[in-house]
Amino acid sequence: MNEQASGHRAGPVRSAAARDAILAATARLFQGQGYDHLTIEGIAKEAGVGKQTIYRWWPSRGALIAECLTDGRLIPIDFDVPYSGDLLRDVEEWLGSVLAILETPHGAMLLRSLVAAAAEDAEVGDHLSASLGVDRHLAERLAAGIRDGQLAADAPVELLGHAVLGTIIVQSLTRRPDVAGALRELVRYLVAAR
Amino acid sequence: MNEQASGHRAGPVRSAAARDAILAATARLFQGQGYDHLTIEGIAKEAGVGKQTIYRWWPSRGALIAECLTDGRLIPIDFDVPYSGDLLRDVEEWLGSVLAILETPHGAMLLRSLVAAAAEDAEVGDHLSASLGVDRHLAERLAAGIRDGQLAADAPVELLGHAVLGTIIVQSLTRRPDVAGALRELVRYLVAAR
DNA sequence: TTGAGCATACGCGACGTCTCGTCTAGAGAC
DNA sequence: GTCTCTAGACGAGACGTCGCGTATGCTCAA
Known part of the structure; x- marks a missing residue:
């Protein structure tokens, strides 16, 4: 009855492949076409994923973008400042x-x-x-x-x-x-x- | 045959009332609901104007906003900086x-x-x-x-x-x-x- | 057997285009 | 001056398209 400490439960677990495909598609389309023109349906098609799979895990387009940001998928370069003393x-x-x-x-x-x-x-x-x-x-x-x-x-x-x-x-x-x-x-x- | 120097032509001239109603409605809705949620159809209805009258004179929602800005309809206050010497x-x-x-x-x-x-x-x-x-x-x-x-x-x-x-x-x-x-x-x- | 996944249908709202019929104002004939 | 003629602005709204977010099957792995 009790869930295990690890949080297991019956049924399949969230697909890492689907998550990754969705975020990758989001980043690709965002960079290619800009924020307007970025549609959930477009992302689903690009990722080869059902729309519902997106809506199940992200409440909005913004949340999707935010997760891409924290994953470093939108700004691939890490702009760190050098330290030369000057x-x-x-x-x-x-x-x-x-x-x-x-x-x-x-x-x-x-x-x-x-x-x-x-x-x-x-x-x-x-x-x-x-x-x-x-x-x-x-x-x-x-x-x-x-x-x-x-x-x-x-x-x-x-x-x-x-x-x-x-x-x-x-x-x-x-x-x-x-x-x-x-x-x-x-x-x-x-x-x-x- | 030739048009006059003033650019006259036959037919009615652009309605200042319609222009004003449209810009006023745009400013009102923009301030009330924000840029998203601002729709052309909503503006037309609010202004009591046909959609085509908007599309005839402005190519986009942005152009409408820009004109409201230059008309001082979005930021009614003119923020000038005082001069006290300090x-x-x-x-x-x-x-x-x-x-x-x-x-x-x-x-x-x-x-x-x-x-x-x-x-x-x-x-x-x-x-x-x-x-x-x-x-x-x-x-x-x-x-x-x-x-x-x-x-x-x-x-x-x-x-x-x-x-x-x-x-x-x-x-x-x-x-x-x-x-x-x-x-x-x-x-x-x-x-x-x- | 549960729930994630894919696919797709649905109603909704807004898009931008188009076409009505009405109205207005300058142009040209008299 | 007055009286048509006509171009075009106007309100209204139908139209097809698109994307939204939801709902419903069905498959398949844990």
């Missing part, structure tokens, strides 16, 4: 690798899609900045900069990370050219010795 | 009036809707930062701060404006509490004498 140089290098992706038309579309998804779904929003490495990597690197005396002790590192990410987003939403140059100028100002 | 105080006051709107649940939803619309439609993106007064007012006030010697001469005022706006957006997308406190801390850091 804060400005390291941050600029991080920025370069982020922008190298985001400045392609495909990357710009990807970012806008992520923003659209985040605006619509709270769960996606929660994971957005983390997935771009802003929380884990950039803020940490800035904090190290404070320890090294290269940044003011009262600098709000977390907020500066969000400010950089936010600037990228604004530039992207307003379809500015030369995002890279502008961003470099901004971080140079933000990180400049005070 | 840069930090003025910027914080501007921030306060912006956040007073954005921190209500309704305002937060409005901002997320604007971001979603901007992510989906380039035309909306073009007008987003302008409508929040970031371009016209904040950047100008920062520039005046440089003239007054209260901000570094090399400060990229336009970018700082986008950084503040971007931070607001990121905080909003990630559903952070205490946006106001965080933002105040950020601008205090950005505007601090160097």
